[in-house]
Amino acid sequence: MLRGDLANELARRIADAAKEAFSLDITLQQAVIRPSTPDRGADYQSNAAFGLAKKIGISPRETATRITEHFHTGDMLDPPEVSGAGFVNLTLQDTWLAHHIEALATDKRLGTPEVPTPQRIIVDYSGPNVAKEMHVGHLRSTIIGDSLTRLLRFQGHEVVPQNHLGDWGTPFGMLIEHLSEKARETSKGETGNSTPTHSTQSNIADLNVFYQEARQKFDADPEFADRARTRVLALQSGDQKTQSLWKDLVAESERHFQEVYDLLHVDLTPENARGESFYNQYLPGIVAELEEKNLAVMSEGAVCVFPDGFTNGDNTPVPLIIRKSDGGYTYDTTDLGALRFRAQKLAASQIFYVVGTPQRLHFKMVFATAQQAGWLTENMRAEHIGFGSVLGEDGKILRTRAGGSVKLMDLLREAIDRATVILAERSELNAQERQDVAHAVGIGAVKYADLCNDREKDYVFSWKRMLAMEGNTAVYLQYANARIKSVVRKSNSKVPADTSIVFAHPAERNLAIKLSRFPAAIEATTTGREPHKLCNYLYETATAFSGFYENCPVLHPENEELRASRLMLCALTSNIIEKGLDLLGIEAPARL
């Protein structure tokens, strides 16, 4: 078997042995294959005997022994050994492992199988607000969503990213009114001969300042507030002048978003953007359909859905308000509209929402409602991929010293600046080359620090740790890869395809085992939508490489066979690290 998790093959053999020994059919799960705990002299172990022993009525140890007696090693494994209370230790044969590595070295997919039935999957991520600068609150959604998109595509799925922009709602009345006034002031101040250029760009140099100005006016000036409210109505009723100003606002914001995405190397474009406003056209229909299906009812003047299974302890049902008593719609309605659109018009079979965990209840209720309405089915699933908050070193939500939200642009620039300083201290590259590398290192550090923690938990943002010269960081991986690249460069030779892998030192075999587990890492990462598992795998692999690098001279070994073998290990390791980093959305410079 070239592609797939080796553990599956081992599980099959354990299952076969169990069948022969006890005439029992067990699943691959029940074979309980795990990578063996280190320093126990085995590559994998099966813990199947413990579960089986009870059914059969003999001791786990005896069960394990019977399994080993019927186990077919083929040329893949050494004879299995029983150990402890009933563990079956499995060790790959060196020659088999060597041939396997040789095959992986020439496999484009590095042993990773494509999914048998590709699906169209919507991934909803990033979702910044128009007329506001992107801030750390958007960081995780953007980074995790991007990585998931890459992972799913690598598996062979068709991914349709959707950037659900916050481009609608009552604040837009005040923003548009403010924009309108600023435009008037500017044109008054300009001299007659100046070309009446499209003025919005200069008017909104800083989106946050712009928003704050509008808010201040709204709070301080009742007449302005009135005009703002009128604007909301004008916007909703499609007033042309108002619509045009709104579009300017959206366009200007999208330019800003694009800058951030470019800096992050996140492949989101305006084509992926469908703002909340897009779904306005469907909202009355959503309410009507839910009423028709007897899912929506009037309650305290509002139209509500009370999906099954959501009560507030005292058995009062929890509502999804889909039309307010004033006739307006809420994000409950919009999310239902977006979901129906994605399921029906975009014909997705899965919809992933990469949104923070505080929204968990909301999505549960939206999905439950969509199920009752028939928009979601067995073959049309939605999944909330929640994530925790970014905390400051004080353990509270990350903020600036002034207490404001941290602008994403500032944060990313600082990451690059800090990387630049570090490179200046120790890089072998010239100033010109260092620029690109500083970008890769700085942005990589931010992304990796985010992705390497359990997605659902909060994590503490620390420059010191993420840009640390040592430890489990993006730089460590990038550095390991750069060293490999350097060796390969200096070898001045291509690795011949007919190279034989030989294990002369334990570090080589140790590395080989890690390399063979790339498919398992991808599998675990995608099924759980947990990028940190890929991070952990890459870190372990890079560590294994460091051990190899310390102990195994590549360019000047004892003989030519070793040189070729080691170069092949180098090349494969580099390919895996680069592919892994790529799936995390992180660049791997050839030199540091």
Add this chain to the structure above:
RNA sequence: GCUCCCGUAGCUCAGCAGGAUAGAGCAACCGCCUCCUAAGCGGUAGGUCGCAGGUUCGAUUCCUGCCGGGGGCGCCA
């Protein structure tokens, strides 16, 4: 009040379809550059896995309760 999540080394985190002596990285201490990038490697020290019960041959992992922290809960999105 109801509800969800979290609590593992001094710090930051893995591990948790129950399984062998609980792993990393920082920080501390001790070593290793006439040799492929020392942003590296090896070693020492550091843990009642919040507390108490329960299920089990076996629990950091599953269940219950408690303590501590955070989030969410009808007209913001």
